[in-house]
Amino acid sequence: MADIARLVRDIADEIAAIPERGDVATYIPPLATIDPGHFGLCIVTVDGAVHAAGDTDEPFSIQSVSKVFALTQALGKIGDTLWRRVGREPSGTPFNSIVQLEREQGIPRNPFINAGALVVADVNLSGHEPRVAIGELLRFVRYLADDDTIAIDEKVARAEQATGFRNVALANYMKAFGNLTHPPELTLGVYFHQCAIAMSCRQLAMAGRYLMHGGLYEPGGARVVSPQRARRINALMLTCGHYDASGDFAFRVGLPGKSGVGGGILAIAPGQASIAVWSPGLNENGNSKLGTLALEKIAEVTGWSVFDR
Amino acid sequence: MADIARLVRDIADEIAAIPERGDVATYIPPLATIDPGHFGLCIVTVDGAVHAAGDTDEPFSIQSVSKVFALTQALGKIGDTLWRRVGREPSGTPFNSIVQLEREQGIPRNPFINAGALVVADVNLSGHEPRVAIGELLRFVRYLADDDTIAIDEKVARAEQATGFRNVALANYMKAFGNLTHPPELTLGVYFHQCAIAMSCRQLAMAGRYLMHGGLYEPGGARVVSPQRARRINALMLTCGHYDASGDFAFRVGLPGKSGVGGGILAIAPGQASIAVWSPGLNENGNSKLGTLALEKIAEVTGWSVFDR
Amino acid sequence: MADIARLVRDIADEIAAIPERGDVATYIPPLATIDPGHFGLCIVTVDGAVHAAGDTDEPFSIQSVSKVFALTQALGKIGDTLWRRVGREPSGTPFNSIVQLEREQGIPRNPFINAGALVVADVNLSGHEPRVAIGELLRFVRYLADDDTIAIDEKVARAEQATGFRNVALANYMKAFGNLTHPPELTLGVYFHQCAIAMSCRQLAMAGRYLMHGGLYEPGGARVVSPQRARRINALMLTCGHYDASGDFAFRVGLPGKSGVGGGILAIAPGQASIAVWSPGLNENGNSKLGTLALEKIAEVTGWSVFDR
Amino acid sequence: MADIARLVRDIADEIAAIPERGDVATYIPPLATIDPGHFGLCIVTVDGAVHAAGDTDEPFSIQSVSKVFALTQALGKIGDTLWRRVGREPSGTPFNSIVQLEREQGIPRNPFINAGALVVADVNLSGHEPRVAIGELLRFVRYLADDDTIAIDEKVARAEQATGFRNVALANYMKAFGNLTHPPELTLGVYFHQCAIAMSCRQLAMAGRYLMHGGLYEPGGARVVSPQRARRINALMLTCGHYDASGDFAFRVGLPGKSGVGGGILAIAPGQASIAVWSPGLNENGNSKLGTLALEKIAEVTGWSVFDR
Structure with missing residues (x-):
């Protein structure tokens, strides 16, 4: 999956260059002082490969x-x-x-x-x-x-x-x-x-694997939840994972996802990938501005949207 | 795809036997007099095969x-x-x-x-x-x-x-x-x-094909909408297609779908199938009671849920 | 009641000099073109005396x-x-x-x-x-x-x-x-x-007399409504007559009143007076800005507030 | 003011005979165990006379x-x-x-x-x-x-x-x-x-005197609040004193009043009387059921409604 490795690098480069990064959450001091210039991305694909770029090992508040x-x-x-x-x-x-x-x-x-x-x-x-x-x-x-x-x-x-x-x-x-x-x-x-x-993108993408693998820890591994439960958690992430911007996230990205005000998003492409992205600046709905953009691009290029044939 | 043919027949038989069918819409006389005993199902699969059972050719108000x-x-x-x-x-x-x-x-x-x-x-x-x-x-x-x-x-x-x-x-x-x-x-x-x-299940499932085919009329056929637009319409159907029971439909069925108070539902399994089901009795949210149940069973058996790996 | 005559004149003079008059209603053309400089005031006291000043005979839309x-x-x-x-x-x-x-x-x-x-x-x-x-x-x-x-x-x-x-x-x-x-x-x-x-301030104050006289057309005259009904209409005017600024009107003026977007207000001092005021400019709640001010001054001077001993 | 003395006794007798007394508040144990059969009434008139009947000296939670x-x-x-x-x-x-x-x-x-x-x-x-x-x-x-x-x-x-x-x-x-x-x-x-x-009806009616006397402790006595402030507190009691049943209280009783879930109501007839009533059973709006009825009768008989001429 050389393409994913490249995609991850390209997106990290592209996002790094964007000047308008949204506003970091200010309601508590430890979040207010985070540098909005951070960007981390990690994709674990179904074969277990880990593709990472940017501040992928820096822990952030997953909220x-x-x-x-x-x-x-x-x-x-x-x-x-x-x-x-x-x-x-x-x-x-x-x-x-x-x-x-x-x-x-x-x-x-x-x-x-x-x-x-x-x-x-x-x-x-x-x-x-x-x-x-x-x-x-x-x-x-x-x-x-x-x-x-x-x-x-x-x-x-x-x-x-x-x-x-x-x-x-x-x-x-x-x-x-x-x-x-x-x-x-x-x-x-x-x-x-x-x-x-506090988790890094790498840790978060790893932790989300069971939702990509239909409830298994890894292919052939231990069962974390039943396939039905994995599906249903994914469904909830898609319909409710981004508060009152959930519809827009489904419309633009098309992946089950859950955001946090620390700027992290965990997104799942069932059967394909577990993705974690981190960019501390938020959009007007309180979701990571550039994290959402990165996921939109990833879904567009890979065809991982659950609404893609 | 003999399984689908059988599935369609089995589900039609199973649903026919259920006594509690919900209440038909009563707000206009032409709908209030529909027999709640009706049940129609039609699945058009990605290969163009049409599988139908029950009152599949009887037109109903698609609303x-x-x-x-x-x-x-x-x-x-x-x-x-x-x-x-x-x-x-x-x-x-x-x-x-x-x-x-x-x-x-x-x-x-x-x-x-x-x-x-x-x-x-x-x-x-x-x-x-x-x-x-x-x-x-x-x-x-x-x-x-x-x-x-x-x-x-x-x-x-x-x-x-x-x-x-x-x-x-x-x-x-x-x-x-x-x-x-x-x-x-x-x-x-x-x-x-x-x-x-007014459309029959067969007509409705046929009409929904472009949403299964990524926007094409049929594989290799004319383009109705762009792939992105097909995806996005599917996303809207998943997040908003069943009013304030959309989350529950995504949770239980996991397919983009749109219901009508006439008891019809169009559901799309992207890249897999276009499904129309009709059962006039409604549940408390105004969606077809047994139509929803039929789709839940279909998704369970086929693994067509968009949240399935 | 020479004081009332003088009060009416004084207030009309004072209001005429105020530059900030509020904005006239613009939702229909015939109201939008009214000159905000208008001001009319008419007080009919319990003895039948009519005290008027300003544009007291010019009809306006009572709304x-x-x-x-x-x-x-x-x-x-x-x-x-x-x-x-x-x-x-x-x-x-x-x-x-x-x-x-x-x-x-x-x-x-x-x-x-x-x-x-x-x-x-x-x-x-x-x-x-x-x-x-x-x-x-x-x-x-x-x-x-x-x-x-x-x-x-x-x-x-x-x-x-x-x-x-x-x-x-x-x-x-x-x-x-x-x-x-x-x-x-x-x-x-x-x-x-x-x-x-369309009514003038004089006509409006006259029309409101039955609410000052406990339901009688005039003292000793025909009964328009029962005393209880007159009281109750007054109560409704006090609690609900100025939409979501009714509490403020009761707080500042203390009289049953009903406003219209044409800039008119009918206010009742039970047993004392029927008052009509007209100033087309409205405040942010859609009630006459200077009309409210005039009534506040009248209540202050006369002690007619229903909350005064 | 012999009439008031008699009125107070008559009303206390009448209320005592009513079987349907409403439900006492149950959200805290000390209120839930109060006997709904209690009824107290005290009217302090403008001349300083105190008229009391029923459980007028029993303290209750004024809430x-x-x-x-x-x-x-x-x-x-x-x-x-x-x-x-x-x-x-x-x-x-x-x-x-x-x-x-x-x-x-x-x-x-x-x-x-x-x-x-x-x-x-x-x-x-x-x-x-x-x-x-x-x-x-x-x-x-x-x-x-x-x-x-x-x-x-x-x-x-x-x-x-x-x-x-x-x-x-x-x-x-x-x-x-x-x-x-x-x-x-x-x-x-x-x-x-x-x-x-905890206060008795007698104590509560006494405490409310300044709102009847235009802000004075008693006629000729010390000033508690300015006349304007007394008026305004009365206005607030009338428009907001009974929560979402304030309009109905103004409609039926026509006096500034404040209720508590302990079953007490303080009502003010400006320039006439300070009235306290206590009956622990509440109506569906959380106001004293028989207390409200007693005040309605008092206002009807005395003509103290602020909307009476």
Whole structure:
């Protein structure tokens, strides 16, 4: 797959030259000071080959990309009963909207908006201490990426905790509707730490392999989730993975993907590739501006869009 | 592809035996009197083979499925400038909601909710008499299906016109925001007739072939739309084709699809098949109850889900 | 009551000198061309004395002020059963909002937002031709004002009809919920003509007397409505008469009042005065900017606020 | 004023006989166990006479009635700059709605919905310890009622704190918009204690006298607030004092009033009377069912409605 190696290099070069890089997230200091000039790209193809370019080994805050792994973990714990507490529909509203919760009695629209991710964190907490649940998720991500160096950025976690009033509001609001089982501050503790996981593009692309391989760790390897579950997580990533720009991402890129405000995106081409891209500048919807562009180009050149014949 | 032939027969038999068939749409008399016992299925595979079972040649009111063809026609007329007047995001609200329009200044969320389809009809009208625009769309659909017997059910069109107060409201509301160029009653005339097109499953599956063939009429045949446009229409069908149950359809079926309240669904497996199914009983979201079930089974057996590796 | 005479003159002088007069309504040409320099004021006190200053005899388009008279007429026809079709609560949204209607199944919040006034017009139509209902309302207003020269400005009525897409939307939307009994275009015909009634400040203040006199035409005169109904109409004017600025009007002025986009306001000091003011420039909420200011000063000086001891 | 004495007795007798008393609030245990058979009424007339009947000396949890005194206190601290942080319009939504806050960027509609009262509590906190601010408010209420026995029910305060997830959500949500200056938990501490003030009808009617006397403690007495401020607080009580049933209360009763979920209502007839009523059963809007009825009868008999001539 020499073409992919070249494609990865070409795109990294092309993106490096673009002056307009979007704005980095400013809501917490550790993110606000990231240099928007960073760009990392890593593609793991179905044959196991790893193609990387740019700042591919520099860890960044994966933020909401963690929701994919946390969802996988929660489905492993309680299976489809999760869907009694969270929906599977695009929200039509921004990631941190509380309006929809009032109309729908505390049931978040999907597991990728913040409210839904808090329910998922509440499931993963399952009566343990927050640090136990966080440790379990971290071990799961390390296993998926086959890399034990992955860690939580405590500075980011503390900053989230200090300024996350809106998430505190969401958690307490759902608690009022009975849709959190633990004290909100414990569930929030899990959530804030989960968002603070730091990973490089290489680690992230490796961790996403099970979604390319129909639920297997690698071809012929251990089963992480059933094929149906892998498909369904991919479906959720496509319809809900980019908040109220999910439709546009499907329209332009055509791949299941999950973005984070740290500027990372994990995208899956089922049966083809697991792709991680990082560019810290965001567009007006809070998704990585140049990361989205890179994925659009990759899909165009490779024909990996799920809507391609 | 003997398996497909058998699959089609098996599913038709299985569905026929299900007693709980959902409720037929009752808002206009011609739809309210349809026997919910009907079931039709037709799959055209990429090799051109046609597999049909059940009431596959009985015409039904395609209703909102027509929005796919009208969108294709409008994009042919004005290209991507269409997207200045209509969005590409799932709405998060029912098909006939007016709330979103107020918040977003008369710009409908996507071309498959009623408001968006009215903008599309307004584009297709393009200064002509309504009957000219309707004739043009009808000829386009006949061409796609290679069947000149496809016609508009005038009784349905008149009934829509007599009771479509909510659509009249949507059209006038957008007119107030300047997002209709024609008098609302003319645009509505086009829309009501478009919804009243009657097609059989066989005709509908044939008409959808260009979306399976990356925009070609048939392999090696004439180009209907560019590959990119075919992909993008498929993306819109996946994210927005089933109103506020689009996420669930993607989750369960995993195919681009567009439903109508007449009980028909057109689903596309890019590069694999164009599928039409008809069962008049609807579920609580207004989509065909058993049609959705049939498609879920087809996707499960064939592995045609776009999220399958 | 020499003080009132002087107050009226002083205020007219003071207002005339204010350069910032707000913006006249521009949605229909006959309103857009009104000179914002106009100012009229008329106070009829409980003793029958009439104090006027400025352009007090120049007719202007009363627009939504007509909703007070139409409501009185509808309550006369069907009494409190009206409240099954329209609420009595402030809406918290602009005068022409459609959002609330969707949430509350076609029941408008109150009779002074456009949707509510359309229900009132539908009641007043009561099976007759629109011109009969309009004639009846016009005769009622002439009787109240004791002035047979009051007329409808047909140019305004036609302009409303030609551009009132949002009102057409509201009417059809309620029709879809079954909350209009007549064809929407007939109800709209009544509504558009009602809004086009032209009255001077003198005529308007005279017409409002029954609300100052506890329902009597004049002290010792004929009964127009019961004391309870007069009180209740005043209550509705206070809580809902200025759309989503009703709270502010109550806070600053403290009188039941009803504004119109033509720049007129009718305000009632129960047991004290009926006041009409006209200044065509509007504030950001669509209420007369200097008219509101004049009423604030009048209430301050006279102590007529209903919240004054 | 023998009539008032008799009226108070008659109404107490009449209400005692009504079997359908509404449902007591159940969200915290100390309220859920109150006997719905209680009824208390106290009217202090402008001449200083106190007329009481029923359980007029039994303290109950005044809950949201406290918002009137807290607002008065906050206006004393920062004057009209308060209105930069909270609106003066009826909300059109339930007392604990969070939807409006999202649309309006963290600015509550008025100081009587929970969100607005939290801003008021934040103003009253003004850099002190919560217990200092609570002590100050308690002293103010004791002064107004001329009764040093008024106290906070600590059991109620603790129960509010333990279950007030929705208020925690509101506070954190506004903090996210920068509309709280203190840590949310401190502001909430003030708010929960303020709601837990226990007062009898007699104490409450006494405490409301300054709003009947145009801002004076008693006729000829000390000034609590300016006449304008008294008027304006009354205006806010009329337009916003009963949440989304404020319009109906104005329509039926016609007096400025503030209700609490403990079943108490304070109503003011400016220049005539300060009225406190208590009946723990609530109607569907969360206001005292029989308390509202009693006030409707009082207004009818006395002609104290502000809309009466």
